[in-house]
């Protein structure tokens with residue numbers, strides 16, 4: 001009798017184990033939201049971000065074309081211009097995948113909110129000795145008080161506007177630090193406009209776990225926010241899709257809709 005009851009209880013839990021898993025998942029997400037924001041999530045994200053190496057490999061040539069016109073830019077500072085130096089500020093560089101696109105003699109400052117990326121970033125930087133590292137600021141793109149007004153020739157962001165707390169405030173800061181005529185080069189994944197099922201998944205993921213775990217909202221319309229921003233004198237941008245190859249297809253398709261552009265202050 002007792003044994004039968006035991007088997008019944010065991011079967012009940014076996015058939016309902018998915019409920020326990022779901023509850024455990026929600027409990028973990030709750031804990032992450034409450035206590036993980038400043039330590040667990042950034043540490044986790046910096047540790048796993050290299051999984052995106054396949055994305056960067058696929059996009060390398062497209063990114064090279066996007067950044068190519070940077071070599072024709074000149075510094076607004078007459079002394080630096082004579083020396084062929086360009087002042088670049090990159091927001092959210094992560095492990096530093098963009099060094100290879102910067103012109104020789106660039107002078108680089110970065111504003112990165114996640115301190116756990118520093119080790120990978122400086123390891124990467126050591127391979128590009130022709131780029132002078134000015135400063136690594138640990139802080140928000142929305143509040144770059146350590147960067148003076150009108151002090152950089154170029155601002156760069158790649159896959160960052162999906163993560164910032166406020167795109168509008170980040171753009172305000174970008175406009176403040178850029179010299180008049182300075183350029184903002186951006187390359188961002190954005191909300192899906194073509195495939196409804198992909199958009200559905202983007203919404204579902206963004207409102208449940210994706211932001212908490214990866215600090216990223218898949219359903220942002222960064223392209224529209226930049227285009228409608230009155231602080232730039234000109235915005236040239238194009239929507240495009242990144243190549244979808246290999247086993248990462250399922251992950252890449254929710255990031256596939258992109259915008260690249262150059263906005264002028």
Ligand SMILES: C[S@@+](CC[C@H](N)C(=O)[O-])C[C@H]1O[C@@H](n2cnc3c(N)ncnc32)[C@H](O)[C@@H]1O
Nearest residue numbers: 092093094112113114140141158159160163164
């Ligand atoms: C998806 S990763 C992109 C990293 C790199 N730019 C790339 O193209 O691989 C987003 C990066 O933006 C950083 N980030 C997120 N919010 C930020 C903010 N408000 N200000 C500055 N950096 C931020 C993250 O820490 C992370 O390094």
